[in-house]
Amino acid sequence: MPKLSYLKALNRAIGDEMERDPAVCVLGEDIGVAVTYATAGLLRRFGPDRVLDTPISEQAFTSFATGAAMAGMRPLIEFQIPALLFLVFEQIANQAHKFSLMTGGQTRIPVTYLLPGSGSRDSWAGQHSDHPYSLFAHVGVKTAVPATAADAYGLLVTAIRDDDPVVVFAPSGALGLREDVDLGGLAPVPLGSSRIHRAGSDVTVVAVGHLVQDALAVAEELAGSVSVEVFDPRSLYPFDWAGLAASLDRTGRLVVVDDSNRSCGIGAEIVATAAEEMRLVAPPRRVTRPDGAVLPFARDLDLACQPTRSQLRAAVEKSVGAG
Amino acid sequence: MTAGQAPGAAGLYRTVALIRGFEQRAVQLVRDGVIRGGIHPCTGQEAVAAGTCAALRPDDVITSTHRGHGHVLAKGAEPARMMAELAGRTTGLNQGRGGSMHAADFAAGVLGADAIVGAAVPIAAGAAWAMRQAGSDRVALAYFGDGAVSQGVVLESFNLAALWRVPVVLVCENNGFATSMRPADTMAGTVLARAAAFGIPAATVDGMDPQAVLDATAQAVERARWGGGPTLLECVTYRFDAHHTWEHTARPRYRTAEEVAAGTARDPLEIQGARIPAATREAVDAEVAALLDEAVRFALDSPHPDPATALDHLYASGLRARAGAL
Incomplete structure (x- = not known):
């Protein structure tokens, strides 16, 4: 192909x-x-x-x-x-x-x-x-x-x-x-239709955009100990809430990795909606940019403001440990 | 009206009288609490709307401003549905979703009044470009005020329109005030010099004289139709009433009674009324009064929208928004 x-x-x-x-x-x-x-x-x-x-x-x-x-x-x-x-x-x-x-x-x-x-x-x-x-x-x-x-x-x-x-x-x-x-x-993808990139049973990681690749890498790293489902919403508005609810029915745990600033980022909305309406057996978690982040120039400073795989891995482990 | 069949003097007078009478009734309905949110009356500026729209064909389009009742009526919207819109009724032009500042009638070529100063100028330019792309000779006309010529997006739009020879007529209604601020206090340079900077032909027009406005607009429309690009007309007029009906109670002081008396001395209703026989004028006045009284009655008798439909039309695709409470 x-x-x-x-x-x-x-x-x-x-x-x-x-x-x-x-x-x-x-x-x-x-x-x-x-x-x-x-x-x-x-x-x-x-x-x-x-x-x-x-x-x-x-x-x-x-x-x-x-x-x-x-x-x-x-x-x-x-x-x-x-x-x-x-x-x-x-x-x-x-x-x-x-x-x-x-x-x-x-x-x-x-x-x-x-x-x-x-x-x-x-x-x-x-x-x-x-x-x-x-x-x-x-x-x-x-x-x-x-x-x-x-x-x-x-x-x-x-x-x-x-x-x-x-x-x-x-x-x-x-x-x-x-x-x-x-x-x-190749075919049109409807708005509001999520995609499960990797099925899992312990925790749902909602990953936005390029962070799907990071979520898949973390899921692979943890494969021996935690079964991670990687959920890609594909569109954030409309959002596939029914798809997320179905995933959480399977896992009961939620971690969102989102390249937004923390306050009022889409991760906040995903966590809030899940907490209000969906099955959770552990507190939901977010990995995001810091509040109000302005990305600094120097490469290490730039990277310091973006969600990382190690942060995501830690959040997944905490989520599983709390359940 | 079709091209080449501009209205006679009586037709222009009728449009001026229709707008004047509409605004008088609308101001009263604001006082009565029927129209919520107040209005920006265009009283005194009727000649601009009447003269410009008389030079357009029904299939030409306009974009309007927060002070847009005159434009919308002159382009051909039904007064009854316009009044119902101001009153927020289901029978309104926008089904009560837009109100005074957003009245639109796409069937009549009104692409909508816009409440951000200058914001509709690029919209008119884009519509004009698309109509030309479709192979038609339709033109767009954008209204904006003296305050708008210091908005960046308006000047950017002048550049785009001139660069791409877009069939748009740019009508600056200089009514002497950007809310409380005079052009001398907000504008470096002049309106015409802004047009000149982009190579756009421009003229100052007596905005109190409907015939003068019609004559100038007809030339600009002709230029746009044959591919000559945009023209800017600065129509010098005077706002007889408040910036917004809020002023009727708040009474901010930015012009003296003497100034207002001088400004209102030339009245488009009288200027155009003097050009037709007295009997004709009386007959037009009576017809317009009956039409507008019926418009008010229609608005008052029309139903209020159902709150369950508040976000109908939010998405053209029919997507429904989540509710705010579970």
């Missing part, structure tokens, strides 16, 4: 959807030369009317896409830097997201916001290392964080076809992944 890289999966998803639906167009900075690779070849294939290299005017082109969506287009915007989402939070959370309700359902805003390279990229410092997916889940904007190449393809296709705004975070830590796939078998 051919190897598919995560970045190639993103690129293939955009190209396939542009081929399938003439309403799909792409806007972003330096997308013609494809500095992130996600848009490679699209300008040549689809021309400048559908692949728009923009000025450095993120706020304007984000709402420009909203207006284009109102008039029937299905734009995808690429942001090179996750922190640009702070700059356009007004345009996404307060404009694009609100029009369906505010107009009483008169319009829909099918815009996809793609972040190829979210989270730390190793020493890109304070303003290029954020992972703000929890913010979008909080305001109710559909949010996906694919962990694998096949899921990157499937979730991005779904996001482009969705009639609402969707933010797709492609974590830097996952961009280098390659997997054997049957290219003909």
Whole structure:
């Protein structure tokens, strides 16, 4: 079977959807030369009317896409830097997201916001290392964080076809992944459908995005003593609560590993919902970035702010010990 | 109305009178507690809405502002459904989900009023671009105020619109006040110079004269339709009433009675009313009054929405949000 890289999966998803639906167009900075690779070849294939290299005017082109969506287009915007989402939070959370309700359902805003390279990229410092997916889940904007190449393809296709705004975070830590796939078998992945990467019976580890790989490594390390189930929500909003409840029915223990700042991160919501509604035989635990983290430049300092395998392993062991 | 069939003087007068009468009734309904949250009355600025929309086709689109009742009505929304929207009823344009600041009527080409100053300008530009991409000659028109020309996203949008020759008409309603602040206190340079910086043709228009606004807008729309790109019109007008009805009780002092008297001396209702025969004016007034009285009655008689439907339409895809309490 051919190897598919995560970045190639993103690129293939955009190209396939542009081929399938003439309403799909792409806007972003330096997308013609494809500095992130996600848009490679699209300008040549689809021309400048559908692949728009923009000025450095993120706020304007984000709402420009909203207006284009109102008039029937299905734009995808690429942001090179996750922190640009702070700059356009007004345009996404307060404009694009609100029009369906505010107009009483008169319009829909099918815009996809793609972040190829979210989270730390190793020493890109304070303003290029954020992972703000929890913010979008909080305001109710559909949010996906694919962990694998096949899921990157499937979730991005779904996001482009969705009639609402969707933010797709492609974590830097996952961009280098390659997997054997049957290219003909690539398919849309519904939002709100989780994936069990490894079945287990003692503890459920909910891992977001690139942290799925860390969770799988820890599960393997502990395989002799603890049976770890690795649960990948794939989309954080909507979240597959029924899938999580089913997993906790099996394990009764929960550890969340989440590359968000601790306070009000998605891990907090997962733990709270599990505590309110699901079967737990031990206190749920979180491994996250520190509260209010600004990632420092020096590599050891950057790494010191991100969830680690040893932290996750310790949390799993505490969870099992407490049960 | 179709292209080339601009309304006569009586038609322009009717739109001005309709907006004036609508706002008078809406202000009263705010006082009566029927309209919650207050409104931003556009009284005094009716010529801008009437003149600009008279230059548009039904299939052209507009984006509006927090002071948007005039725009929405002039573009063709039913006054009764607009009043019902302000009153938060199910029969409203937005089924009571938007209110005064977000009134929208996509069937009439109103892509929505927007309550963040300047925020709809890029939306209008994007819609205009998409309509051109679809092969049509439809245009978009964006309203914004004098306060908005110091918003970064508005200036970014000028750049995008000019760069990509987007068929959008940029209408700056300079009513003399950004809430309490005068242009002289908030704006370095001028509105026209901002347009010039992006190579956008621009003109200052007498925003109290519906015919002058129509004439200027018709040229701008024509330019946009044939591919000439954006035009900016600075319509100089005067806000007769409060920034928001909140002022009727709070009474902040930022202009004197003398100033208001001078500002209201030129009234678009009188300017356009003087251009038509007295009998015609009386007939229009009577027709508009009856229509608006019926609009108020319709709003008052319409049902309030069911609280169980509060988050209907949150997602176009039909996704339902989790409840806030179990």
